[in-house]
Amino acid sequence: MIDIRSISPDQPVRIIIGAGDQDWPGWIPTHREELDLLNPADWENSFRFRRADAFLCEHVWEHLTETDGRFAATTCFRWLKPGGYLRCAVPDSHFPDKEYQQMAKVGGPGPKTHPAADHRIVYDYVLFSDIFAQAGFDVDLLEYCDEQGRFHYNQWSPDDGPVYRSLLMDHRNQDGIIKNVSLIIDAKKPA
Ligand SMILES: C[S@@+](CC[C@H](N)C(=O)[O-])C[C@H]1O[C@@H](n2cnc3c(N)ncnc32)[C@H](O)[C@@H]1O
Numbered sequence: 001m002i003d004i005r006s007i008s009p010d011q012p013v014r015i016i017i018g019a020g021d022q023d024w025p026g027w028i029p030t031h032r033e034e035l036d037l038l039n040p041a042d043w044e045n046s047f048r049f050r051r052a053d054a055f056l057c058e059h060v061w062e063h064l065t066e067t068d069g070r071f072a073a074t075t076c077f078r079w080l081k082p083g084g085y086l087r088c089a090v091p092d093s094h095f096p097d098k099e100y101q102q103m104a105k106v107g108g109p110g111p112k113t114h115p116a117a118d119h120r121i122v123y124d125y126v127l128f129s130d131i132f133a134q135a136g137f138d139v140d141l142l143e144y145c146d147e148q149g150r151f152h153y154n155q156w157s158p159d160d161g162p163v164y165r166s167l168l169m170d171h172r173n174q175d176g177i178i179k180n181v182s183l184i185i186d187a188k189k190p191a
Contacts, residue, residue, distance in 0.1 A: 012053040018060035037072035051081040056161040073135035083191035087161035092183035093122040096149035137187035
């Protein structure tokens with residue numbers, strides 16, 4: 001359980017879900033063991049009467065089935081304040097790079113011990129947007145590839161939630177060559 005009550009009422013509640021090693025300033029990293037997207041009791045116990053201002057979740061949703069992803073979206077919707085948002089990034093099925101798709105594919109690249117071995121789905125922007133729209137969110141696409149593999153970037157600020165595997169932050173994107181990006185959305189709960 002994370003103790004949201006220990007955050008002063010005048011401080012924003014900004015939570016990283018499935019943080020792994022990520023620890024960004026101003027954000028509280030959480031892990032599946034304490035805040036499982038598929039375990040409503042974790043959320044009840046952590047939040048109770050408080051709601052989050054923002055959630056950040058990078059490369060987690062692809063580890064859930066589509067059905068579980070839809071369930072997780074409704075959970076995030078429930079525990080956000082009106083006007084709050086979830087910034088969420090996953091691998092992009094339209095990104096035209098063979099190596100990237102080899103890593104992203106369902107089951108991962110091979111060894112069962114690989115971190116991507118439990119990839120359950122590879123999203124494109126249409127399906128991923130639908131997951132959150134159906135949960136009640138307004139969806140804003142920040143980075144994605146279209147059906148022709150063209151990359152689209154709509155200016156966004158890491159101050160509102162850094163995503164490492166993104167055009168500007170990933171060290172592999174250099175000299176005008178894009179090697180690693182994500183499908184990134186802001187899912188906003190209407191005010
Ligand atoms: C590839 S790692 C990404 C870690 C980190 N967000 C990053 O971008 O480096 C996938 C993470 O998803 C988490 N995860 C998987 N299923 C989850 C669930 N049901 N609820 C919360 N986190 C989950 C795992 O524990 C793991 O930390």
